[in-house]
Amino acid sequence: VSDDTVSPAAPMRIAIDVMGGDKGAKIVTQGALQAARESRAHYLLVGDPNVIKPELAASGLRNVEIISATQVIEMTDQPTVAYKKKPDASVVVGAKLVKDKRADALVTIGNTGAAMAVSLLTWGRIKGIDRPAIATPLPSLKGTVVLLDAGATPDCDPNNLYEFALMGSIYTEKVLGVAKPAVGLLSNGEESSKGNELVKRAHALFTQQQEERPFHFFGNVEGGDVYRGAVDVVVCDGFTGNVFLKTSEGVAEMILRSLRDSLAEKKLLAPFVLPLKPTLHNLRKKIDYAERGGAPLLGLNGICIIGHGKSDAYAVQNACRAAERAVASDIVSIIRDRVCEAPAPPPPPI
Amino acid sequence: VSDDTVSPAAPMRIAIDVMGGDKGAKIVTQGALQAARESRAHYLLVGDPNVIKPELAASGLRNVEIISATQVIEMTDQPTVAYKKKPDASVVVGAKLVKDKRADALVTIGNTGAAMAVSLLTWGRIKGIDRPAIATPLPSLKGTVVLLDAGATPDCDPNNLYEFALMGSIYTEKVLGVAKPAVGLLSNGEESSKGNELVKRAHALFTQQQEERPFHFFGNVEGGDVYRGAVDVVVCDGFTGNVFLKTSEGVAEMILRSLRDSLAEKKLLAPFVLPLKPTLHNLRKKIDYAERGGAPLLGLNGICIIGHGKSDAYAVQNACRAAERAVASDIVSIIRDRVCEAPAPPPPPI
Numbered sequence: 001v002s003d004d005t006v007s008p009a010a011p012m013r014i015a016i017d018v019m020g021g022d023k024g025a026k027i028v029t030q031g032a033l034q035a036a037r038e039s040r041a042h043y044l045l046v047g048d049p050n051v052i053k054p055e056l057a058a059s060g061l062r063n064v065e066i067i068s069a070t071q072v073i074e075m076t077d078q079p080t081v082a083y084k085k086k087p088d089a090s091v092v093v094g095a096k097l098v099k100d101k102r103a104d105a106l107v108t109i110g111n112t113g114a115a116m117a118v119s120l121l122t123w124g125r126i127k128g129i130d131r132p133a134i135a136t137p138l139p140s141l142k143g144t145v146v147l148l149d150a151g152a153t154p155d156c157d158p159n160n161l162y163e164f165a166l167m168g169s170i171y172t173e174k175v176l177g178v179a180k181p182a183v184g185l186l187s188n189g190e191e192s193s194k195g196n197e198l199v200k201r202a203h204a205l206f207t208q209q210q211e212e213r214p215f216h217f218f219g220n221v222e223g224g225d226v227y228r229g230a231v232d233v234v235v236c237d238g239f240t241g242n243v244f245l246k247t248s249e250g251v252a253e254m255i256l257r258s259l260r261d262s263l264a265e266k267k268l269l270a271p272f273v274l275p276l277k278p279t280l281h282n283l284r285k286k287i288d289y290a291e292r293g294g295a296p297l298l299g300l301n302g303i304c305i306i307g308h309g310k311s312d313a314y315a316v317q318n319a320c321r322a323a324e325r326a327v328a329s330d331i332v333s334i335i336r337d338r339v340c341e342a343p344a345p346p347p348p349p350i
Numbered sequence: 351v352s353d354d355t356v357s358p359a360a361p362m363r364i365a366i367d368v369m370g371g372d373k374g375a376k377i378v379t380q381g382a383l384q385a386a387r388e389s390r391a392h393y394l395l396v397g398d399p400n401v402i403k404p405e406l407a408a409s410g411l412r413n414v415e416i417i418s419a420t421q422v423i424e425m426t427d428q429p430t431v432a433y434k435k436k437p438d439a440s441v442v443v444g445a446k447l448v449k450d451k452r453a454d455a456l457v458t459i460g461n462t463g464a465a466m467a468v469s470l471l472t473w474g475r476i477k478g479i480d481r482p483a484i485a486t487p488l489p490s491l492k493g494t495v496v497l498l499d500a501g502a503t504p505d506c507d508p509n510n511l512y513e514f515a516l517m518g519s520i521y522t523e524k525v526l527g528v529a530k531p532a533v534g535l536l537s538n539g540e541e542s543s544k545g546n547e548l549v550k551r552a553h554a555l556f557t558q559q560q561e562e563r564p565f566h567f568f569g570n571v572e573g574g575d576v577y578r579g580a581v582d583v584v585v586c587d588g589f590t591g592n593v594f595l596k597t598s599e600g601v602a603e604m605i606l607r608s609l610r611d612s613l614a615e616k617k618l619l620a621p622f623v624l625p626l627k628p629t630l631h632n633l634r635k636k637i638d639y640a641e642r643g644g645a646p647l648l649g650l651n652g653i654c655i656i657g658h659g660k661s662d663a664y665a666v667q668n669a670c671r672a673a674e675r676a677v678a679s680d681i682v683s684i685i686r687d688r689v690c691e692a693p694a695p696p697p698p699p700i
Contacts, residue, residue: 141604151538154546188501188592196504196589223597227604239546240593242538243586247573247594251601251637254491254577258636262629276626279612286608287601 011042011063012104012327014320015097018047019072019090021109021316022309025051028109031316033059038317041324044103046094069093075110079117091115095122098302105323106302107294109316110309116152116297123302126332128339131156132299133164133238134306135171136245137292142229146172147186149238150245150295156237158202161185165206167298167335168233169215174329175296175322184221184231186240194220198237214338252287294319296326303332361392361413362454362677364670365447368397369422369440371459371666372659375401378459381666383409388667391674394453396444419443425460429467441465445472448652455673456652457644459666460659466502466647473652476682478689481506482649483514483588484656485521486595487642492579496522497536499588500595500645506587508552511535515556517648517685518583519565524679525646525672534571534581536590544570548587564688602637644669646676653682 014035018028029045029052036043037059045052046067056064069090073082083092091111095118097103108115112134120132133149148168153160165183172181185203187195192203199220206217218231223244226234236244259280285291293315294305303326307319364385368378379395379402386393387409395402396417406414419440423432433442441461445468447453458465462484470482483499498518503510515533522531535553537545542553549570556567568581573594576584586594609630635641643665644655653676657669 139604141607154538186593188504188589188596196587199589222600223593223595224600224603226597227600236593237546239538239549240590243536243573243590244593244597245573246538247576247597248601250572250574250577251598252605253574254489255602255605255633255637257491258633259629262632263626276613279609282612283605283609287605 011040012324013042013044013102014323014327015044015046015067015094015103015106016316016320017069017090017094017106017108018045018052019069020111020309021307021311023312026055027313028311028316029055031311031313032107032320033061033064034313034317035320035324036061036064039063039320039324043320044094044097046097047090067093067097073111073114073118077114079111079113080121082114083118083121089114089118091118092122095119095302095304098304099123104303104327105305107305107307107316107319107323109294109307109311109319112151112306115304115306119297119300119302119304123300126299126301126336126339129163129167129299129335131160131163132297133167134241134295135168135298136241136295137176138226138245138248139287139292140227140229144176144292145226145229145232145234146176146181147226147234147236147241147244148298149236149241151238151242152297154237154239154242156198158198158205161198161202161235161237162205163299163339165215165217165233165235166338168235170335170338171296171298171331172232174334175325175331178232180216181232182218182230183215183233183235184218184225186226186234186236186244187220187222190220190222190225192220202235214341249289256284289315291318293322296322296331298331298335301332301336303327361390362674363392363394363452364673364677365394365396365417365444365453365456366666366670367419367440367444367456367458368395368402369419370461370659371657371661373662376405377663378661378666379405381661381663382457382670383411383414384663384667385670385674386411386414389413389670389674393670394444394447396447397440417443417447423461423464423468427464429461429463430471432464433468433471439464439468441468442472445469445652445654448654449473454653454677455655457655457657457666457669457673459644459657459661459669462501462656465654465656469647469650469652469654473650476649476651476686476689479513479517479649479685481510481513482647483517484591484645485518485648486591486645487526488576488595488598489637489642490577490579494526494642495576495579495582495584496526496531497576497584497586497591497594498648499586499591501588501592502647504587504589504592506548508548508555511548511552511585511587512555513649513689515565515567515583515585516688518585520685520688521646521648521681522582524684525675525681528582530566531582532568532580533565533583533585534568534575536576536584536586536594537570537572540570540572540575542570552585564691599639606634639665641668643672646672646681648681648685651682651686653677
């Protein structure tokens with residue numbers, strides 16, 4: 001275990017796969033360089049040197065190194081197949097840097113399926129964790145709430161949700177600095193009788209363990225509770241979590257577009273709208289994924305931060321910061337230790 | 351079957367359970383009276399006469415009748431138990447009016463669990479439909495999209511989703527007047543390979559039936575596609591659908607509250623905000639459930655429209671209108687006939 005801890009003397013090393021994201025490698029490179037500029041960490045930019053070199057030269061930064069990778073896993077590739085067929089893909093090279101202890105964390109943008117498959121196959125799971133989970137930070141009226149799983153494990157059993165609750169709680173406490181995070185179980189009603197079969201069984205498992213449960217269980221929550229900030233962590237299977245995220249983005253997009261369109265429609269109102277621009281900008285910023293950094297993939301023997309596919313340079317920079325925070329808090333070792341300490345959950349009730 | 355059709359000469363009869371809803375019986379009564387005032391239908395107001403009488407007297411309406419019901423199924427009651435123990439509950443009395451052909455549809459506000467249990471137990475399922483579904487109309491950038499199931503059947507198999515697709519398609523065509531509605535399957539990605547086990551198997555079932563499929567299958571959709579208006583109908587299990595709805599409401603509430611708060615914060619901007627009020631009001635109206643009427647419970651031998659728990663009088667009125675449209679289009683008979691005609695779906699692939 002001590003091998004994984006970073007000596008305070010040596011700077012941490014963040015590998016970033018610059019070849020992902022909807023906006024292209026140049027934008028990801030620029031985001032990584034912005035992060036490097038404001039950090040004492042050493043940055044390893046993995047990808048096509050022809051893209052990275054000119055940006056790096058212009059930046060004049062010295063804490064950045066280029067790691068050449070000639071292949072790219074495309075969104076259309078089957079991730080596990082691509083892992084074998086494209087050994088020099090940027091995300092594979094980045095994951096190997098972490099495995100070989102040449103980097104402390106990997107940041108990758110957009111292709112969640114590839115990030116997951118490659119990280120899992122390269123690093124393996126933490127002993128005692130059955131399935132990984134993506135922990136996505138979301139805005140709420142009270143600050144930030146962490147949702148997991150956002151898509152790593154679409155089909156779950158109650159034990160998976162139990163492990164997600166434990167990992168999410170540790171991440172929120174140690175990396176985001178929330179004392180004794182409240183964990184909610186996403187359901188179709190707040191009453192303990194509500195839920196599909198999975199959630200009902202998970203609820204029974206969570207409450208059965210009341211005495212020795214290694215996280216603070218709040219109870220069932222609905223989508224509205226999440227956005228009102230009733231809990232710090234919300235747990236669900238990866239299918240439901242992914243629907244939750246994309247639905248939220250869809251609603252926000254519809255509302256902001258409708259608002260913009262109806263303001264644009266009434267040209268007479270233009271002089272009134274202008275002074276409101278900063279307010280509208282702040283609102284957009286508040287609900288924008290970019291502000292909250294990337295989402296860590298939890299449960300593996302390595303740190304992978306997955307940035308949103310739509311990330312601009314600023315969002316990439318924030319994903320890099322999330323990686324630095326995760327390394328600084330030594331999250332993998334803590335999860336590993338706490339999973340060993342935590343009593344195994346009882347067999348799920350039938 | 352001909353027994354169920356309404357003669358064009360006789361006015362249709364809408365039964366409304368006035369005892370539901372967060373805002374109380376008086377508000378529901380007022381909404382029902384507003385609906386009756388603008389309609390040639392006969393309205394049967396079921397509930398406590400002491401609440402209904404003064405409102406009815408003040409309205410001077412003649413197409414309204416009071417049906418006394420002395421009991422109420424509370425949100426805390428177990429619906430199937432309450433059905434037996436409270437035979438004079440307003441929702442039970444209303445459902446019986448429909449069963450006895452004294453009413454053509456039932457409208458009830460708020461308590462979805464009770465509405466579902468009582469309707470199912472009183473009317474039974476349409477032959478060939480295995481599970482009922484709640485079809486909720488949602489706003490999209492292009493108009494209205496119908497989501498089902500919004501909570502009637504939390505755990506589904508692929509055949510259930512197939513039946514939801516068929517019923518949702520019929521409802522959207524016959525009641526909402528959309529020609530050849532496009533049906534999407536809610537998933538965690540647009541590719542056919544995406545989904546949890548249920549969605550993958552449902553997708554295989556839907557596409558396998560391409561030749562004879564009695565609805566227009568668009569493919570998998572994500573939450574963003576739904577709100578962009580990519581499809582007219584979106585199908586999912588009742589747990590996911592309920593999470594979808596409540597998450598959407600939660601996001602909308604958070605955004606509108608943040609907008610209001612940040613405008614209120616900057617008092618200097620007040621003179622600029624005033625002229626924008628109608629625009630903001632329209633936006634709220636656009637995303638407001640109240641505008642789109644209640645949600646029909648499909649798959650049973652009777653029409654039940656479930657209004658949102660937060661319904662004000664205007665929303666109740668719109669739920670009553672939805673009931674009138676459903677009766678006018680004879681939706682139960684059409685579903686019954688189309689289910690008989692439609693070839694049974696092939697056994698789901700393993």
